[in-house]
Amino acid sequence: MTAALDVRGLKTHFFTRGGVVKAVDGVDLSIQRGRVLGLVGESGSGKSVTGLSILGLIDLPGRIVEGSVRLDGQELVGLDRDAARRVRGRKIAMIFQDPMMTLNPVLRVGTQMSMALRAHEAISSDTVRQRSLAALGTVGLPAPEQCLAAYPHQLSGGMRQRVAIAIALLHSPSVIVADEPTTALDVSIQSQILQEMQRLCDQTGVALVWITHDLAVVSSLAHDIAVMYAGRIVESGPAEDVLAEPRHPYTRGLLDSVPGEAKPGEKLAQIPGSIPALIDLPPGCAFRARCGRADRACETMPEIVDLGGNRSARCVHPLEAA
Amino acid sequence: MLGFLIQRLLQAAAVMVVISVLVFCGVFAIGNPIDVLISPDATQEIRLDTIRRYGFDQPLWRQYLNFANTLIHGDFGRSFVFNMPVLDLILSRLPATLELTLAAVIGATVLGVPLGMYAGYRPNAAGSRAIMGLSVLGFSVPTFWVGLLLIMFFAVELQWLPAGGRGDTVEVFGIQWSVLTWNGWSHLALPALTLSLFRMALMIRMARAGMREAMLSDYVRFARAQGLSDGKVIFGHVLKNISIPLVTIFGLELAATLAFAVVTETIFSWPGLGKLIIDSIQSLDRPVMVAYLMLVAFLFIMINFAVDVAYAALDPRVRSGHA
Numbered sequence: 001m002t003a004a005l006d007v008r009g010l011k012t013h014f015f016t017r018g019g020v021v022k023a024v025d026g027v028d029l030s031i032q033r034g035r036v037l038g039l040v041g042e043s044g045s046g047k048s049v050t051g052l053s054i055l056g057l058i059d060l061p062g063r064i065v066e067g068s069v070r071l072d073g074q075e076l077v078g079l080d081r082d083a084a085r086r087v088r089g090r091k092i093a094m095i096f097q098d099p100m101m102t103l104n105p106v107l108r109v110g111t112q113m114s115m116a117l118r119a120h121e122a123i124s125s126d127t128v129r130q131r132s133l134a135a136l137g138t139v140g141l142p143a144p145e146q147c148l149a150a151y152p153h154q155l156s157g158g159m160r161q162r163v164a165i166a167i168a169l170l171h172s173p174s175v176i177v178a179d180e181p182t183t184a185l186d187v188s189i190q191s192q193i194l195q196e197m198q199r200l201c202d203q204t205g206v207a208l209v210w211i212t213h214d215l216a217v218v219s220s221l222a223h224d225i226a227v228m229y230a231g232r233i234v235e236s237g238p239a240e241d242v243l244a245e246p247r248h249p250y251t252r253g254l255l256d257s258v259p260g261e262a263k264p265g266e267k268l269a270q271i272p273g274s275i276p277a278l279i280d281l282p283p284g285c286a287f288r289a290r291c292g293r294a295d296r297a298c299e300t301m302p303e304i305v306d307l308g309g310n311r312s313a314r315c316v317h318p319l320e321a322a
Numbered sequence: 323m324l325g326f327l328i329q330r331l332l333q334a335a336a337v338m339v340v341i342s343v344l345v346f347c348g349v350f351a352i353g354n355p356i357d358v359l360i361s362p363d364a365t366q367e368i369r370l371d372t373i374r375r376y377g378f379d380q381p382l383w384r385q386y387l388n389f390a391n392t393l394i395h396g397d398f399g400r401s402f403v404f405n406m407p408v409l410d411l412i413l414s415r416l417p418a419t420l421e422l423t424l425a426a427v428i429g430a431t432v433l434g435v436p437l438g439m440y441a442g443y444r445p446n447a448a449g450s451r452a453i454m455g456l457s458v459l460g461f462s463v464p465t466f467w468v469g470l471l472l473i474m475f476f477a478v479e480l481q482w483l484p485a486g487g488r489g490d491t492v493e494v495f496g497i498q499w500s501v502l503t504w505n506g507w508s509h510l511a512l513p514a515l516t517l518s519l520f521r522m523a524l525m526i527r528m529a530r531a532g533m534r535e536a537m538l539s540d541y542v543r544f545a546r547a548q549g550l551s552d553g554k555v556i557f558g559h560v561l562k563n564i565s566i567p568l569v570t571i572f573g574l575e576l577a578a579t580l581a582f583a584v585v586t587e588t589i590f591s592w593p594g595l596g597k598l599i600i601d602s603i604q605s606l607d608r609p610v611m612v613a614y615l616m617l618v619a620f621l622f623i624m625i626n627f628a629v630d631v632a633y634a635a636l637d638p639r640v641r642s643g644h645a
Contacts, residue, residue, distance in 0.1 A: 055547055060446075082551075089549030096547075101540035106562045106637055115558050116548040151638040167548060 002073045003030045004207035005054070005092075005175045010067035010077075012046075012053045019279040023049040023062070025231035028304075029209070031224070033174065034201050036208040038222030038239060040215065040254070044275050046231040047211045051177045054209070055094050056084040072174050090120045093168035097180040099160035103152040109163055110148040116167050135166040140196055158189035162196070169200070177209045182217060194221050215258055219243050227251050230276060230286035233304075237311030248313040249291045285316070293317045330630065334623045341619040342393065345612050346386050355606045359402055389612070398616075399609035403602065408613040412595065417499060418488055419587070419594030423579045425510055426517035431572055433518075434525025439564075441526065442533025443556065453526060460523025469516040469589040476512060484509050486591040513590040517583060521575050528571050532564030565636050573629035581618040 012024040024046045031037045041047045052058055054069050056076060069076040071092055076084065096102045104112055113132040117123060123131075129148070136144035139162040152160055161181055168176050178197070182190040198221060201208055212218055218225060218239060225243070226236040227250065235248035246252045253271035273290040276282075285302050288294035295317075302316045360372050373379050377388060392399060398408040438457075441450035477485035488509055499506070536542055537560070545555045584596035591597070595614065602610035633640045 057543065057546055085549050085551060087549070088547055094544075094547040096540050096544055098540060102544040104541040104545070104559050104563065105639065107559070112545075115545070115550060115554065119549045119551070119554065153639050164544065167544075 003070075004033045004035075004072060005029065005031045005209065006068075006070040007050075007054065008068045008070075010050065010053055010069065011065045012049055012058055012062055013065050014062040016061055016279075021062075021278045022231050022281060023278055024053060027067070027228070027231075027233055029226055029233070031175070031207045031209060033207050034205040035224065036198070036201055036210055036222045038218035038225045039209055039211045039228060040213065040218055040225060041228035042213060042254075042275050044278070045228040046278075047228050048179050050228070051094060051179050051209065051211050054175075054177055055088055055092060057088075057094075086120065089116060089173075090171040091173050092175045092177065093171070093173040094177040094179065095161070095164045095168050095181045098184045099157050099164055099181075100152075100184070102164050103160055105152055107151075108148070109150055109152065109155075113148070113167055113170065116170050120171055131170065132166075135169050136163070138169060138200070139163075139166045140192075141166070156189075157185050158192065161185060161189075161193060165193075165196070165200075169204070169206075172204065173206060175207045175209065177211070179211045180213070181210075183212070183214065190217070191220075197221065215243065215254060227254070230281065231278060232286070232314060234287065234315070235311075235313040237307075237309070241309060241311060247307055247311065247318040248315050249293055249317075249319065250287045251313075252319060253290075285314075326634075330627055334627065337623060338616070338619065342390065342612075342616060343386065345615045345619075346389060347382065349608050349611050349615075350382060350385070352606070355402060355608055358606045398613040401602070401607055401610050403605045403607045403610075408609045411610065412598070412613055412617060415593065415595050415598050418592060419580060419583060419596065421499060422510065422513055422517065422587070422592060422594060423576065423583060425514040426583075427521055427572065427576045427579055429514060430518040430521035430575075431525055431568075434522040435529045435568060437522075438526035438529025439533045439556070439561075442530040443537065443552075445530075445534060454530070457523040457526040460519045460526075463519070465516060465520060466585050466589060468519055469513070469586055472512045472516055473589070483512055485512075486589075488593055513586050513592050516589070517579060517586050521579070524571060524575065525568065528567055529564065532567060533560065536560045536563055562636060566633060569629055569632045569636065573625045573632075577618075577622045577625040580621055 007027060007029040010024055010027040010029075011022070014021040014023055027046075027050055029037065029039070029050075039047050039050065049058070049062070053064055054076070056064075056079065058064060064077055067077060071087065074087075074091075076087060079087070103109070110129075110132060113135070114125075114128045117128050117131060132148055133144045136147055141147050141159060141162050147155065147159070147163065152163075155163065164181070165176075182193050185193065194217065197208060197210075200206060210218065210222055222239045224237065225239045226233045227242070227248065228234065229250050235242060235246065235251045242251065243255065246255055250271070253269075256269040257271060259268050271290055276286055276289065283301060284299040285291070285294065288298040291298070297316045302314050304312050304314045305318060306312050307318065355376075356369065356373060356378065359376070360369060364372075377385055380388070389399070396409070398412075400406065401408050401411055404411055437453045441453045444450050473485045476483045486509075488506065533556075542555055542559060545559050546552075550558065580595075582596070583592075583594065584600060586592070587594045587596035588600065595617075598610065599614050601607075602614070
């Protein structure tokens with residue numbers, strides 16, 4: 001069975017005056033229909049750029065320098081502008097972090113949905129209306145009719161994000177890339193949206209790439225996890241296994257930083273140092289300056305090690321399985 | 323919406339009252355119109371009689387009340403110099419200024435906005451750099467100098483266009499318009515171009531800034547992720563968003579150009595309001611000055627009002643009193 005989305009050796013570099021920023025430097029991802037992949041990492045790890053690269057939305061001075069993105073078997077890298085445009089929104093969709101900003105403030109929801117629909121299909125206003133209402137119903141909005149006539153500022157944050165998801169679903173895409181779509185929402189709305197997304201994946205078979213820095217969100221939603229650091233995937237595998245038993249020191253550090261089990265007054269665990277600048281990254285493992293296990297062997301870039309059980313890590317000294 | 327309208331109208335009325343006081347006192351403070359009104363060798367008797375006739379012997383507050391009283395009846399008084407009702411005098415000059423201003427500001431907008439949008443859409447293209455160079459030029463070169471240069475080039479050297487005056491006019495609804503004749507347009511072209519250069523530079527800058535900001539915004543990214551072509555993103559999503567600051571500039575510039583096209587009108591001897599006000603200041607023609615300044619205030623108020631209504635039409639957040 002071909003994967004809904006298969007990313008191989010993706011490299012997206014930004015050519016700035018200060019030097020080449022290797023925001024994404026060799027990323028492999030694969031996801032089947034109906035599954036959820038959590039793409040986890042700190043700010044600046046390249047997870048958002050990976051998402052934008054998959055959709056071909058990288059603007060100058062950045063560009064995809066290498067790699068392949070296959071959507072249902074179709075190669076997307078190297079498509080001309082118009083062909084790429086015809087894929088976007090129809091076969092693969094994307095939703096963004098801040099629902100306050102992703103909807104156009106001066107246009108009615110209905111107008112925005114109609115534009116999204118007509119970008120790919122020449123259809124009558126009646127059909128536009130029906131399909132918009134259907135999509136709004138699918139994401140669990142209580143009064144789709146009113147919603148269609150509303151301006152974004154008249155809706156709450158959660159409703160706005162639902163509208164954005166409805167727009168993403170309009171053409172029944174194979175894959176949705178969601179870039180931190182619940183980060184800006186409060187916790188109760190967050191869990192509602194997560195449930196909704198889970199249901200949608202089961203029902204429609206859409207594959208979901210869920211970009212986030214929030215491990216709690218991933219643990220409740222994702223089937224698989226890929227952890228990104230400095231433009232590379234450092235660990236991947238089934239979500240449960242990775243979260244229960246991380247093998248890469250960075251994943252371990254991330255999990256330890258979750259203040260879930262800390263006692264009040266006790267100092268919170270953190271990873272020493274910060275993510276390195278991506279300009280002129282020194283050779284070797286990018287995490288080695290912050291890693292307690294690093295030695296001379298880490299000065300050459302470690303290969304991805306297959307750890308069995310569908311798991312892999314990019315580490316010379318992976319943590320032992322318990 | 324109705325409440326909004328009534329509130330704005332009351333505000334406008336209050337502003338007009340304050341303006342009338344300020345303008346009246348301000349004009350009162352300069353010069354002595356008697357010296358202009360009668361010949362220097364007039365007898366003391368004639369002199370006193372004239373002072374009495376114009377009410378200059380009254381205290382300032384009574385003079386103002388008299389003025390306000392006639393004003394309420396729609397009478398701005400008579401011009402000392404032209405000896406005709408001030409309102410008629412101003413209205414006879416208004417169309418000339420109006421068509422010059424509209425031609426300049428609309429022309430600047432129609433040209434400047436698309437150029438600015440292109441420069442914002444492709445900031446690194448050679449064309450965009452040329453456009454931005456043009457806008458810097460438009461900002462920094464003084465209007466009078468551009469006017470003189472245009473006259474020298476197109477009127478004196480090439481002799482394509484006339485150097486001044488208004489040309490043939492056609493009467494419509496009792497008002498003389500030169501935009502309806504070819505000859506009128508040829509007279510209008512140079513002064514309108516002179517006036518529009520600065521405004522166009524402003525429009526280019528505003529449109530470019532708006533465009534650049536919008537192209538980086540999340541809603542544009544989301545629209546592109548939906549597979550909309552750049553054209554649809556720009557004209558469907560961006561244009562309405564960036565119109566709001568552009569409408570503001572349009573309104574302000576329209577009002578400012580109407581009121582203060584003085585220099586350009588003088589250079590091209592365009593028989594508009596600007597020339598009238600300069601002449602009346604020189605001859606201390608108080609009623610004309612007062613009426614002109616009040617007209618300018620009125621125009622500003624009306625145009626700002628129209629801009630506010632345009633905001634409400636463009637931005638739903640303003641409509642619901644949200645922003």
